[in-house]
Amino acid sequence: MTGHKEKRNFSAKMRDANSAFLPAGSTQSEPTHVGFILQKHFSMMAFTAAVDALVTANLVNTSPLFSYETLAVDSSPVISDLGIEISADSIINDASSHKNLPKILIICGGFRCSTDAHPALSMLLKEAAKQGVIMGGIWNGAIPLAHAGLLDNLSCAVHPDNHAFMRERFPHVTTSNQVFVRDNNRLSCAGPVSALEMMLYLIGQIHGKAIIRAIREILSCDQISESSDIRLNQVIDDxxxxxxxxxxxxxxxxxxxxxxxxxxxxxxxxxxxxxxxxxxxxxxxxxxxxxxxxxxxxxxxxxxxxxxxxxxxxxxxxxxxxxxxxxxxxxxxxxxxxxxxxxxx
Missing domain, CATH: 1.10.10.60 (Homeodomain-like)
Incomplete structure (x- = not known):
């Protein structure tokens, strides 16, 4: 008779529910750093959806997978569309002060965000492009990318309210009717729900599909069905x-x-x-x-x-x-x- 049995591994469905409590793997990499650029009147709901995906990714893993910071365009704190102010970790002045940019930059827009070009922001985004930074836009966050010339001959998603402006102002950019678009290393989405999906896509590209299933296990428990019958989602509801x-x-x-x-x-x-x-x-x-x-x-x-x-x-x-x-x-x-x-x- 042998002694203690060797360690068991959960099957796929149950592994997702227990991933945060399983022993850490043998190799641990440095967390991927993500920067969120907050424009004045940015959508708080879309921003928190994006951040929640990263925080939950850390929760379902035994070691942190992501770190993040917030950047203000002009001054801090930055006021959101709800009137709630967020103190940014840093303020964008010019590209020379951002030689070591995050691996991923997400520009957070909102219904009342300005569609005008911002020279300091454009400079930063161009520097990020040179460094090979992955960039994304939330709500109408793709507009600053377009102003910087970083969406030419590419597709993007923005809130429907901005479609006419995008098509008139940026003829070399394809404004998609999709809520989430990935084209090259540029990503964009049209609102809060698609912001979560965009971040899940990014997380999956870096860490694989298993981590996405684990995140959804936590964040998708209260989806509303077409009949508006509000009930908690479980594995048995698949x-x-x-x-x-x-x-x-x-x-x-x-x-x-x-x-x-x-x-x-x-x-x-x-x-x-x-x-x-x-x-x-x-x-x-x-x-x-x-x-x-x-x-x-x-x-x-x-x-x-x-x-x-x-x-x-x-x-x-x-x-x-x-x-x-x-x-x-x-x-x-x-x-x-x-x-x-x-x-x-």
Whole structure:
């Protein structure tokens, strides 16, 4: 008999929900630095959506993936469209004072932002282009890029209110009807929702699709359906999954404390055990028993880190027959014992 089992890895669906609590990888790179240029009357909602994507990326990883700073065009603090002022980390004067620019620069616009050219901003953006900086515009943040000549023969997205201006003022720029456009290393979007999507695209380009799924696991919980039926989104709501599979997943989620056997689960939804196994393997790339265990260990992790209940009670509430079995499973997945995880929370 061997001793302790080797570490377990979560299947894809459950890994997204637990990524922030898994052991760090062997190699850690420096965080990618992002700069947000705040124009007067910038859209606070669009700005915070973009920043939220970066902050959440850091939350779902064991080490920071991004750092960010804010830059004012003229003076700080900068007033937003809501009348709320943001103190910028620095003020744009000229390009000579920005030799080490962030890897990514995002220009934050808004409904009342000026469409006039700003010489200091244009100078900074041209310097950024020379340094190979990735640049993006939010709402009408693409307009300063166009003034700097950095969108010539490229496509961009801006708020519909600015389409006529863009087409009249910049004939060499294609103003798209899409809400988010990526062309070369220029990105642009038309509003708050597309600002989030633009940042998720950038994050995915740097760190891969897995981190995007983990971010969406947190940020997409309250999307409103077409029927305006407001309810929390969960994995079982994925319309791409077959109805029988979603029924099985719902039954598992509703029976955490007293797990149901595989045969009983299959009988409750009217299919055979073999059909159940095929559904899980084909759509979730895991077995029903493994998914059920990961669902329960995830439930336990939330109770462990969010409540002060005893480890024994948490084990029982998560369907484990003993505290020792729970502790072994927890350590297999998260690399630390439940006791140490609670101490480090």
């Amino acid at each position: 319309p791409c999954l077959p109805e029988k599979l979603r029924d099985l997943m719902s039954l598992m989620a509703a029976n955490i404390e007293e797990p149901i056997s595989a045969d009983e689960l299959s009988g409750l939804v009217g299919i055979s055990r073999r059909q159940t196994e095929r559904l899980f393997q084909h759509h979730l790339e895991t077995s029903p028993s493994r998914y059920y265990l990961e669902l329960r260990i995830t439930h336990a992790r939330r109770l462990l880190l969010q409540t002060n209940d005893s480890i024994t009670n948490i084990a029982l509430a998560s369907g484990f027959v003993s505290t020792s079995h729970f502790s072994n499973c927890y350590k297999d997945y998260f690399g630390v014992s439940p006791t140490l995880a609670r101490e480090n929370r």
